[in-house]
Amino acid sequence: MNSCCNHLFPRFSTGPNVRFHKFSRFFSAPSFIQLGLPRSFKKILIANRGEIACRIIRTSKKLGIKTVAIYSDADLNSLHVRMADEAYRIGEPEALSSYLRADRVIEIAKRSGAEAIHPGYGFLSENAQFADMCAEAGINFIGPPASAIRSMGSKSAAKSIMEKAGVSVVPGYHGENQSESYLQEEANRIGYPLMIKAVAGGGGK
Known part of the structure; x- marks a missing residue:
């Protein structure tokens, strides 16, 4: 079993008939340690739909964890709603x-x-404010701590953190000077072709 899952579910061990898919990579043991809350659960809510919700539900069932699904009006008859132990309407489509x-x-x-x-x-998975709201409500957020979400949410901040840690990054410019003339100089220095990315946009760094 993935070491992260060992922290979360110490009662369980892998066997020849147990498959964990990619479920374990979404867990972050440090976030639970930081909150001082239990690291194994009897029931979790999946704040998503579609393939990822179904995958989480399947793995939770193998681990003996009850699941709660949420659905919009458009997803009333979706597979994840039928698979979960409980399902609640969350709102309009x-x-x-x-x-x-x-x-x-x-x-x-x-x-x-x-x-x-x-x-x-997707949805609320990279929303630091949501992670904070969960903590304030006494509910475990299965993911990185809010501080990490904030740090990695900005491409420029994330690259700065990696550079300070000695991690190789793709050459580029992510400084404060955004004048057209300076950006032109940086583009010439880096070389072409170039890809321009929104500093707070989604996707890769």
Whole structure:
């Protein structure tokens, strides 16, 4: 078993018929240690839908963990809703009115008795404020601590952290000077072709 899962689920061990898919990579033991909360759960809420929600539910069942699904009106008959032990309506079809409603997600987690929230990927998974809200509500956030989410959310900040740690990064410019003339100089220095990325945009660094 992945060492991270060993921290979270010490009662379980792998066997020839147990597959953990890629589920374990979404867990972060340090976040639980930092919060001083339990690292194994009886019930978790999955704040997502589709393939990732189904994968989390399958693995949770193998580990004996009850699952709570959330769904928008458009996803009422989706597979993850049928697979979970419990399912709650989160809102209207638009993500802003459903899966991105952090307050509603936490409200449902409390109502259902879920001890932790697994955000999956996308939606609230990289939202530091949501991680803080979970901590304030006494609910475990299955993921990195909010401080790490904030640090890695900015491409320039993330590259600076990596450079200070001696990690090789793709050559580029991520400084404060954004004048056109200076950016032209930097582009010529780096070489072409170039890719321009939004400092706070999604995707790779």
